[in-house]
Amino acid sequence: MPATQRTTLKAGQACGFDLAARGRLRICTPTAHQGGDFSFAGFDQAVTRNVNGWSRHRKPYVLFHLSTGMPMCDGNGRPVLELEQLHSKGAVDIMLPGCWRELYADGRLGCRELISAAIGIERAQLTGMASFFVRSRATDEYYDALSRPGIEAGDYLILRALRDVRVGVSACPDVELPGWSAGEVHVDRLNPASRTH
Numbered sequence: 001m002p003a004t005q006r007t008t009l010k011a012g013q014a015c016g017f018d019l020a021a022r023g024r025l026r027i028c029t030p031t032a033h034q035g036g037d038f039s040f041a042g043f044d045q046a047v048t049r050n051v052n053g054w055s056r057h058r059k060p061y062v063l064f065h066l067s068t069g070m071p072m073c074d075g076n077g078r079p080v081l082e083l084e085q086l087h088s089k090g091a092v093d094i095m096l097p098g099c100w101r102e103l104y105a106d107g108r109l110g111c112r113e114l115i116s117a118a119i120g121i122e123r124a125q126l127t128g129m130a131s132f133f134v135r136s137r138a139t140d141e142y143y144d145a146l147s148r149p150g151i152e153a154g155d156y157l158i159l160r161a162l163r164d165v166r167v168g169v170s171a172c173p174d175v176e177l178p179g180w181s182a183g184e185v186h187v188d189r190l191n192p193a194s195r196t197h
């Protein structure tokens with residue numbers, strides 16, 4: 001039996017994946033050209049920033065990024081999905097809302113439309129996004145997550161479900177961000193028993 005089942009997303013595509021608790025997804029950029037977003041119904045970015053900032057620093061700090069082992073929480077602070085592994089210089093941002101169609105002169109669907117459709121909710125109900133393979137900088141005034149990320153071919157991350165959840169994953173349709181051009185994202189559904197190391 002194969003350990004994985006692969007879905008290939010081209011720029012501007014998204015897919016939903018039903019995971020049972022302990023189910024895992026690997027998200028990979030095979031040519032280092034492409035990032036995107038992931039989310040689930042009820043993902044709360046602000047609560048997640050606070051829960052992980054407190055857990056790491058024991059102070060009411062909020063984090064810009066998810067690191068290995070950190071959960072993504074719903075609005076009640078319940079952990080739903082975990083970043084189990086991250087193998088990339090690119091970060092998993094939990095500040096950005098994801099792109100949306102009004103940003104594009106040609107009206108193409110953005111990650112917010114793509115992912116809300118993939119998980120079966122209205123766009124307005126999308127309460128958080130995680131953007132993968134980005135690089136950020138912060139000043140006293142603003143946060144900029146769109147610096148050239150320095151990602152490499154084969155960079156990947158692994159998500160693990162902590163409860164039953166439908167996860168939406170997009171390959172971002174914006175091909176003009178620094179360091180990105182139209183490419184592919186591979187999403188592999190991992191056999192729970194498989195080990196990557």
Ligand SMILES: [Zn+2]
Pocket residue numbers: 036037098099110111112171172173174
């Ligand atoms: Zn996008």
